[in-house]
Amino acid sequence: MRISVIGCGYLGAVHAACMAKLGHDVVGIETDPAKVAELSDGHAPFYEPVLDELLKQLEESGRLRFTTDMAEARGSQVHFICVGTPQKRGENAADLRFVDAAVESLASHLGPGELVAGKSTVPVGTAARLADIVRESQPAAMLAWNPEFLREGHAVSDTLNPNRLVYGVDSGSEDDPAVALLDEVYAEPLAAGTPRMVMDFATAELVKTAANSFLATKISFINAMAEVCEATGADVVRLAEAIGVDDRIGSKFLSAGIGFGGGCLPKDIRAFMARAGELGADQALTFLREVDAINMRRRTRVVELTRQLCGGTLMGQRIAVLGAAFKPESDDVRDSPALSAAAQLQLQGAVVTVTDPQALDNAAKRFPELPLEPDMETALDRADAVLLLTEWKQYRELDPHETAALVANRRILDGRNVLDPAKWRAAGWTYKGLGRP
Structure with missing residues (x-):
């Protein structure tokens, strides 16, 4: 099939490459000429494992190209909308300017029988409104909502x-003509047994926001249990293991730590609350306020525990922060708990140095006042305390004896509960986990 992908940021670049990998002829359309140039050269403007290799391979095949010209979308059978929906400045609601602009710009280029398929995460009710814009421009064109469920660091395999x-289709029916087009797009994963669900617009939009809200709730739940464990001397890691055995609960997303961040969970739960308020259903989602509050409180807890590790004061203490990205295998620092905690520590008088294998360029843009160091050993040099805040493999596998030779004081805060406390304590370290005795 011939496919266009509108918006070539994280979601769009991955989706365009993967659609070409599935055998389609794909044009990626992006308003930023610098992104187009970089992608056309086989490089993604962000870090995602294996994506650069895939981009080079597909552009050489001739099935993938990038442009700034929306007119290049003409003749595509399916047009995917993959632009961002960030949080509005000063509000909880999602900013839909980019989605609206993409659909309005595309509308004049649509032909009969073509499908506009939204992948961006949007508030419920958006698809029905955009379907009217599509029909006004081209009555024989269609709109569907096909939400994404990507995990950063695994986005290619997830696609x-x-x-x-x-x-999500207008009729909500299997017989909707949009279903047949999407089935053709995804013929390969469908043949491999991927479950496929057809529903109305509103339900499809809610699937993504409900899923993210549930995951955020699960993370905040175990972090709330970590607070109780700290007050009682219990061990949240063993607690999570025990309750996770129950298949009604499950062990995934039950790792206590410094909380969630990134460009999805925080802004999506806030946008969900805002939209519920607009619909008069805000009482249904009041629990998400506490989910958000627990998550933000974890960052303050990191500062408190670091102060305790350093003998009651942060003033002049040299702190090595391992990790800037909100999660490993990503260079995304949006709403990063690690950087938020590092900035708070610096404001309270600590001498902070942040290191990360991929995210320092983005960290410098968000927190230009934070000292950043690409070399981990240099960051650890003469540190009074070490904070593991993003669980990159190289940090999880640190040797406590070798690390001890670099630092001034053997103190470590395991903000992700991924180290072996007994091993570090045996090497002479003062070890502190979150929610652990």
């Missing part, structure tokens, strides 16, 4: 081998 495909 090529999704755990489910959700189609």
Whole structure:
């Protein structure tokens, strides 16, 4: 099929490459000429494992190209909308300017029988409104909502081998002509057994926001239990293991730590609350306020525990922060708990140095006042305390004896509970986890 992908940021670049990998002829359309140039050269403007290799391979095949010209979308059978929906400045609501602009710009280029398929995460009710814009411009064109469920660091495999495909179509029926087009797009994963669900617009939009809200709630739940464990001397890691055995609960997303961040969970739960308020259903989601509050409180807890590690004062203490990205295998620092905690420590008088294998360029843009060091050993040099705040493999595998030779004081805060406390304590370290005795 011939496919266009509108918006070539994180979601769009990955989706365009993966659609070409599935055998389609793909044009990626992006308003930023610098992004187009970089992508056309086979490089993603962000870090995602294996994506650069895939971009080079597909552009050489001739099935993938990038442009700033929306007219290049003409003749595509399916047009994917993959632009961002950030949080509005000063509000909880999602900013839909980019989605609206993409659909309005595309509308004049649509032909009969073509499908506009939204992948961006949007508030419920958005698809129905955009479907009217599409119909006004081209009555014989269609709109569907096909939400994404990507995990940063695994986005390519999640697109090529999704755990489910959700189609939100106007009629909500399997007989809707948009279903047949999307089935053709995803013929390969469907043949491999990927479950496919057809539903109405509103339900499809809610699938993504509800899923993210549930995951955020699960993370904040175990972090709330970590607070109780600290007050009682219990061990939140063993607690999570025990309750996770129950298959009604499950062990995924039950790792206590410094909380969630990134460009999805925080802004999506806030946008969900805002939209519920607009619909008069805000009482249904009041629990998400506490989910958000627990998450933000974890960052303050990092500062408190670091102060305790350093003998009651942060003033002049040299702190090595391992990790800037909100999660490993990513250079995304949006709403990063690690950087937020590092900035708070610096404001309270600590001498902070942040290191990360991929995210320092982005960290410098968000927190230009924070000292950043690409070399981990240099960051650790003469540190009074070490904070592991993003669980990159190289940090999880640190040797406590070798690390001890670099630092001034053997104190470590394991903000992700991924180290072996007994091993570090045996090497002479004062070890502190979150929610651990």
